[in-house]
Amino acid sequence: MSDIVTDNHNGVSLDDRRDSTSGDPPAAPKPAKYIPPHLRRKLADEQTTGGGGGSSSEINRDGDDREHRGGRDRDRDDDYTNGYRDRGRDNDRRDMGGGCRRDNDRFDRGRDDRFDSHDRDRGFDRRDSRDRDGGRSRGFGGGGGYGDRDRFDRGFDRGGGGRGSSRVSETGTGWDIRDGRRYIPEDEAELFTSEGKMSTGINFDKYDQIPCEVTGRGAGELPRVESFQEIQGVDALLIANIKRVNYQRPTPIQKHSIPVVLAERDLMACAQTGSGKTAAFLFPIIAEMLRMGPPPPPENTRYNRRMTYPVSLVLAPTRELAIQIFEESRKFTYGTGIRAVVIYGGADVKLQFRELERGCDILVATPGRLVDLMERARVSLAMIKYLVFDEADRMLDMGFEPQIRRIVEQEDMPDRGRQTVMFSATFPREIQRLAADFLEDYIMVTIGRVGSTNEFIRQRLQYAEDRDKQRTIQKILEDQTEEGLSLVFVETKRGADALEHYLLMHQFPATSIHGDRSQFEREEALRAFKSGDCPILVATDVAARGLDIPNVKQVINYDLPNNIDDYVHRIGRTGRAGNTGTAISFVNETNRPILRDLLGLLEEAQQEVPSWFSSMVNSCTASFSKFGNRFGGGRGGGRGGGGSRFGTRDMRNFQGGPQGRDYASFSSNDRDRDRDRGGSSSRAPPPRGYERDRDMDRGRDRIDDMRSRDRDRDDRPRGPPSRGVGGPSPRQSPYGQADDTKDAWDD
């Protein structure tokens, strides 16, 4: 196929043009003819039947169209000769001259050098990684079942760039001319700036020691990837971007998830905080988008210029997380022509309209704003091929389930041919139920125990009555010797304002982020925190999930959350990408709902458990132990005791459901690839016991809801009032010995 691409249709092949650049702009002004993916097969057929000339002329005709067109398109080209776009183009030229871009060059014949002898030994063949024919040329050597794909079956690539497909694709991918859009190259230096970038820590290699489990039909046959470069069929542009972000090798969640998505399977993936889940879904999705090329314009509909048809949709619970995923998408799609857009509430909707109108292939959205724009007929989900739920449990927690169900089930999103993936560090049971509705015959990848914390975070407890907390945090911040950022979590918005004020009054450079602050203020607070201008950020749970901020050295739970999953996510803002960090939690009797789970979590992570805390847990939780883990278990996680009972695993394996016959389990420990016994490819029926669990969970949800209903929207004080003057000093626990009188639960 590459022969066809580089065939000389007008005297200058793309190879010639790019190889001859060596940093200089191409000498020949006459454009080389890019053959859109959808025409290549046709051209190949015609060439083999002696009709190559015809095709050639067809391509030339396209080229002539371009040369002779006037009006709007000509204006478009003129745009590229000045200002910002000119700068972007210079970047492109510079890139083409050497460095990454040389590697990156789509038609660089030296690209196979990437497949070193090691790769060859491992049985990876040296096929053209840019083979856009898809079809049967893919695979991991060992056979991951990739070879049966045919993009033509899936309706992609028949129309190439859609409207405007007669234009020449500058990136060579066809995405940059999808929908007749104008391609505006990103500024590489700005995008890949090392400022504020997370570097991997000393523990990065330890991720490989964490046990993993892969379950689901055919789990044992899925390969795992050891390096990004060895994956066949991945576009060199994407590999170059992986180099730019300086990812040397995949993390375990990436090793196991990437092949699942590439194999067109639905996926539920769970791995510890900061272990690289974002790239675990972005990388394979973008790889697939590049391989498939842009889809044709929607059929049987009058094309609505103002309507956007993204191919991938990433849903995230909070605005800041959506922005972060969008920024990552921009990096991974750099130079590919694929356009990512982010939409979220609280921001100017007109600006978001404009961004969408410039073209949108990957849409990152918060559910509320997405529904809003769908109602305004600005976004259609009719062409969604990849659907990602990041931190899906948090979306449910925030009450977004109706919006999510509407987006997935009641609008125009295709049910067939769609791939759905869910990622989180915690997977309470209600999210596994949602998965049963949205995911089809999915693979579940679990790295470590679901909902566990990593051992790089040193977890400490500090007994503090509510009335003593301000003094306690002041002392901690004063005693802090290590440089770095401190993230302080509080329960309510009012509490955030109050603590920020207190800290500022005591000369601590603090800022805050919560739901009552304007979007501008939220983004500004994050910027000041990341840059170190305000190294103390007081936050509600809006900052608990997903945020990846380098140099956060300590997380302080000024108010502990009500459930252990939130605790896991909060402390996961430190100790990321193999770095170390500290989490300090203020504890007192009002934290009863989480105490037992917290004890189990600390023991599991081999953290020091102060004896006063063990006593307190026994004392505070004894009287309601008869309710089992009513409040424990992280919204249904069923923890309540520690050890191996912790966590929610693949429900299909636990409920005596179909898995006994149909589902396989692959674990990094036993590597038993023979356990897959075949199985149906239809949606998994609800496991036995599902209805009963649902009822139990509904009850539990109601209780949790009552306790945590919109902690970020509701300023009601939580828990009993603090004791009067004369209580224990801030740094002293009353639990020197077990106190059996403190066991009443006054819910």
Ligand SMILES: Nc1ncnc2c1ncn2[C@@H]1O[C@H](COP(=O)(O)OP(=O)(O)OP(=O)(O)O)[C@@H](O)[C@H]1O
């Ligand atoms: N293969 C890799 N090599 C080096 N760094 C990586 C790799 N993958 C991800 N990272 C970096 O690790 C950090 C954490 O990644 P990411 O934010 O995706 O974690 P996460 O698992 O989604 O965390 P959370 O559960 O908190 O959302 C990021 O700074 C990311 O750039």
